[in-house]
Amino acid sequence: MNRFILFSACIFLFSCMSAQTLESPDSLLRKARKELAVLTSQEFAGRGYLNGGHKKAADYLAKRFNQMGLQAAAYDGLGRRSYLQPFEMQINLVREASVELSGKKLEAGRDFIISRFSGGGQLTDVKVVDCKYGLEARPSIEGKVVMFREGLPEKISKDAEKKKAYAERSSDLSKIQAMMGYRPAGIIILRSKLTAAFGGEAAPIPIIELQEDNMPSKIKKITLKIEAGVTTIGTQNVAAMLRGSEKPDSFIIVSAHYDHLGTYSGAYFTGANDNASGTVMLLSMAEYFSKHKPKFSMLFIGFGAEECGLKGSQYYVEKDPLVELRKTKFVLNLDLMGNGVDGIMAVCGKDYPVLYERLVALNEELKAVPSVKARPNAPNSDHYFFVLKGVPAFFIFTMGGPKHYHDIYDNAENLQFSKYVEVRELLIRFLEAF
Numbered sequence: 001m002n003r004f005i006l007f008s009a010c011i012f013l014f015s016c017m018s019a020q021t022l023e024s025p026d027s028l029l030r031k032a033r034k035e036l037a038v039l040t041s042q043e044f045a046g047r048g049y050l051n052g053g054h055k056k057a058a059d060y061l062a063k064r065f066n067q068m069g070l071q072a073a074a075y076d077g078l079g080r081r082s083y084l085q086p087f088e089m090q091i092n093l094v095r096e097a098s099v100e101l102s103g104k105k106l107e108a109g110r111d112f113i114i115s116r117f118s119g120g121g122q123l124t125d126v127k128v129v130d131c132k133y134g135l136e137a138r139p140s141i142e143g144k145v146v147m148f149r150e151g152l153p154e155k156i157s158k159d160a161e162k163k164k165a166y167a168e169r170s171s172d173l174s175k176i177q178a179m180m181g182y183r184p185a186g187i188i189i190l191r192s193k194l195t196a197a198f199g200g201e202a203a204p205i206p207i208i209e210l211q212e213d214n215m216p217s218k219i220k221k222i223t224l225k226i227e228a229g230v231t232t233i234g235t236q237n238v239a240a241m242l243r244g245s246e247k248p249d250s251f252i253i254v255s256a257h258y259d260h261l262g263t264y265s266g267a268y269f270t271g272a273n274d275n276a277s278g279t280v281m282l283l284s285m286a287e288y289f290s291k292h293k294p295k296f297s298m299l300f301i302g303f304g305a306e307e308c309g310l311k312g313s314q315y316y317v318e319k320d321p322l323v324e325l326r327k328t329k330f331v332l333n334l335d336l337m338g339n340g341v342d343g344i345m346a347v348c349g350k351d352y353p354v355l356y357e358r359l360v361a362l363n364e365e366l367k368a369v370p371s372v373k374a375r376p377n378a379p380n381s382d383h384y385f386f387v388l389k390g391v392p393a394f395f396i397f398t399m400g401g402p403k404h405y406h407d408i409y410d411n412a413e414n415l416q417f418s419k420y421v422e423v424r425e426l427l428i429r430f431l432e433a434f
């Protein structure tokens with residue numbers, strides 16, 4: 001840190017401390033790191049659906065809300081007040097996976113992941129047929145494992161017209177579907193970067209993704225065992241309420257999804273940035289407002305199953321809003337709060353320009369982050385279904401820093417919290433002005 005930065009940091013520290021009853025940035029960051037360590041610990045199993053990870057994370061949030069003196073805002077299955085709002089969903093869940101090439105065991109998460117379309121299965125020393133980019137399915141793959149690369153070859157992707165002609169055939173799914181007609185025993189997709197995700201369907205055969213750089217130049221045979229399949233899972237949102245002093249019938253929701261991609265076979269997807277960071281910020285904001293009572297009422301919600309297709313927030317909005325949607329004035333959804341050196345994005349800033357301009361002006365006053373950008377609504381986090389129902393919402397994510405996303409490297413060690421204090425301050429002040 002150079003002197004100039006140190007000087008401006010001091011001014012910022014001072015303005016933060018005055019607004020936050022002398023809670024210093026150091027203390028806020030220390031607390032944030034502590035919460036992050038809990039949420040990303042192996043005990044919480046990537047906040048997924050093996051080893052009770054999602055349940056442990058939800059119980060932890062409920063415990064923290066309770067410590068802050070916030071009311072339980074949901075009901076359990078028996079109609080009793082609870083912080084947990086239960087719901088069910090279907091996902092394709094991987095329980096176990098092992099892969100061997102020429103007798104060498106691959107490492108889950110680093111060398112391979114299981115495709116969200118994969119079914120279970122066991123293959124021993126089965127021949128691998130390299131189909132380049134998988135654009136031409138071949139009858140000779142029956143009973144063998146077919147391998148292809150993601151996307152399109154350079155000579156096609158660099159030619160705009162050819163690229164357009166191949167557009168429909170270039171996705172993983174269309175390649176998989178084309179291959180399935182020739183009855184392969186399994187499918188390998190070679191990738192430059194592994195990005196894990198949950199799906200809701202399972203093909204009848206194993207489908208794995210390999211990190212191409214870590215592989216031998218020729219893959220001739222493969223041995224693998226995968227336990228996966230579509231299953232119904234009971235999970236939950238976590239919701240706590242704070243009654244407003246002047247407008248108790250007017251609600252603001254602060255939300256962050258606490259779930260992530262879980263674990264299998266030694267690979268832990270701890271989701272430090274996505275979205276332990278937002279969960280930490282949610283808890284910190286809940287604590288702040290529990291000590292500085294707002295005029296309006298607030299709901300603090302940790303949404304579950306966001307990584308399974310926004311299932312928790314969809315359930316809340318469409319099946320069981322804990323507060324009438326028409327009384328909900330605004331939703332602030334926090335996802336990916338780990339950085340901010342390149343500013344923040346307000347998804348839905350384009351849908352609510354007056355609110356967006358207010359956020360921009362406040363940022364100019366506080367000099368919190370270098371820029372506040374805007375995008376239209378999109379189904380990329382838990383704000384989405386609220387906006388479809390006419391409830392104004394922003395999904396705020398931070399920009400800049402390491403690019404780890406849906407992989408084993410999105411961990412606490414790699415999370416920088418570069419603008420955590422500044423972004424927190426900006427958002428608290430933004431909400432206080434409602």
Ligand SMILES: [Zn+2]
Nearest residue numbers: 274275307406
């Ligand atoms: Zn995610």
